[in-house]
Amino acid sequence: MTQKYLIPLAAVFLLFLVAYTGAGAGLGWFFGIVFPYLAVLAFLVGFVVKVTGWAASAVPFRIPTTCGQQKSLPWIKQNCIDNPDTSSGVILRMLLEIFTFRSLFRNTKAAFNRNASNRITYSWEIFLWVGALAFHYAFLVVILRHFRFFTAPVPSCIQFLEALDGIVQVGLPGLFLSGVVLPAAALFLLARRLFDAKVRYVSQAADFFPLFLILGIAATGISMRYFTKVDIVGIKEMTMGLVTFSPVIPDGIGGLFYGHLFLVSILFAYFPASKLMHLGGVFLSPTRNMANNTRAKRHVNPWNYDVPIHTYQDYEDHFRDKMIEAGLPVEKKE
Amino acid sequence: MTKNMIMGGLAVFVLAVLSPFWFNMVTTTQAAPEPELLGPAKQAKKCVLETYDMRANHMSLLDEWRDAVVRDADRIYVAANGNFFNMSLSTGENSCLGCHADKAKFCDSCHTYTSVDPYCWDCHTNPKEIE
Structure with a gap:
């Protein structure tokens, strides 16, 4: 079991060290220019390939998950959100x-009662929701705040967000x-996978790797801002060089920044090949994005082809004499 | 979800991801500020800290100075290089802005470029604005 989190953890450390030492050894142009461009390209191409692949796959059945009363007789109240028909x-x-x-x-969790009855009970478990919501919104704010490195002058909406944050x-x-909030929530989601036996059992290396990667990105970023400090003007010169296609590597940026940038690039490049594609996939969940209107509307399987069918009328025409002889009821006597 | 909706959403997403690139094409991009010593600072070859430390830690230093002055009435800072400085941001010849004459060049150029909005100026005034 331990290799499932120790290998991703070691991988993130190694990746950081590769960039940290590599940049120190004069490979700044690779970790600062070549790899970020490749990572963005891999992210976009991979994302588009994945989503177009999903768009091309058939969705033959109406399979919305229904979590409330469906549309029925006029005096029965429908749950319009959890069982939508429009x-x-x-x-x-x-x-x-x-x-x-x-x-x-x-979300609910199943557990056995601790008392003698030992019955299985289901209880409401809200903390995955709390942790996920905190994590995703903090990450969104962090990403949007980073636009201060890619715009000059910085738009006032980004400055407003920074002021609020x-x-x-x-x-x-x-x-x-x-x-x-971001590292706290990510640590909580990690602790869930490590210490809850049932969640640990279903956790794979591919679940731990993004968590460690994001924690590594957060740790390096927080270190640069609050503790070890970096030459922020030099870094912005470099990021602006990247987005205006005139890349430069200013002096004195430091290995920590290259480590941060490399981990971010790895995250981008890894994104389309991983579970993180739920960013695109959430829009395409057939159990969520379909209306439950099968009682009101006929949905024909889009890949239906013509099959020779034998209707009851044909059947009766075929066997009428024998049916009458055996005393079976027929629709047409002759 | 129809295929057109999916492709439309995908196009919006790709545009959003590429926004740092096209945003800088459609707007004029400000160049990085060049550090420049002006006023008395040009002649004085001494500062409170070394350049690197100053760049990294000036905000913490000012924070400590404020506490020292306001809480302990301790107004003199002895620098590592043995020089004495008045712990003041904007008052007198021996303050930060007394030596670095131009606030716009000394403070604002880098702060604006990197979108840092220090709350120094909620209380302090730029000496040049009063005259």
């Missing part, structure tokens, strides 16, 4: 799923709330 209901359901993770909110005004450089 596109607007589906859109509302999808928006709530994407922005508030409603299906995680319903740093609203507690603790310490200097000012503490960002997302910088606390």
Whole structure:
């Protein structure tokens, strides 16, 4: 079991060290210019290939998960969000799923009673939802805040976001709330996988690797901002060089930054090949993005081909004499 | 989900991912500020800390200075190089802005470039603005 998290953990350490030492050995142009471009390319191409592949696959059945009363007789109240029969209901359901993770909110856990009866009971387990929501929103804020390195002058909406994120005004450089919430939530999600026996049993290396990678990215980023410090103007010169296609490697940037950038590049390149593709996949879940209207509308399997069918009328024409002889009821006597 | 909807969403996503690239094509991009010593700082070959430390830690230093002055009335800072400095951001010849004459060049150019909004100026004023 341990190799499932020790190998990803060692991999993240190794990747960091590769960039840290590599940049020190004069390979800054590779870790700072070549690899980030390749990673963005791999991310985009991989993402498009994955989603177009999904778009091309057939979805022959109406299989929405129904979590409430479906549309029925007029005096029975329908649950319009959890069992939608119209596109607007589906859109509302999808928006709530994407922005508030409603299906995680319903998460339950099964456990045996501790008393003599030893019965299995199901209880509401909200902490996966809390952790996931905190993690995703903190990550979103962190990504958006990083636009300050890719725009000059920085748009006021990004500055506003920074002001909100740093609203507690603790310490200097000012503490960002997302910088606390992101690692805390990622550590919680990791602790779940490590210490909950049932979740540990279903956790693979591919579940641990992204968590360690994101924790490594957060740790290097937090270290650069609050503790070890870097030449921020030099770094922005470099990131602006990347996005304006005139890459430069300024002096004195330091191995820690290259380690951070390399881990981010690895995350981008790894993204389309991993479970992280739920970013695109959440929109394409057939159990969520379909209306439950099978009682009102006939859905024909799109790849149906013509098969020779033998209707009852033909059957009766064929066997009428024998049926009458055997005393079976027939629709037409002659 | 129809195929058109999926492709439309995918196109929006690709554009969003590429936004740092096209945003800098459609807007004019500001160049990185060049550090420049102006006023008395040009002649004085001494500062509070070494350049590297100053770049990395000036905000923490100012924070410590503020606490020392406000809480302990301790106004003199003895630098590692043996020089004495007045622990003041903007008052007098021996303060930060007394020596580095131009706030716009000395403070704002880098802060604006990297989108840092220090709250020094919630209380302090730029001496040049008063005159």
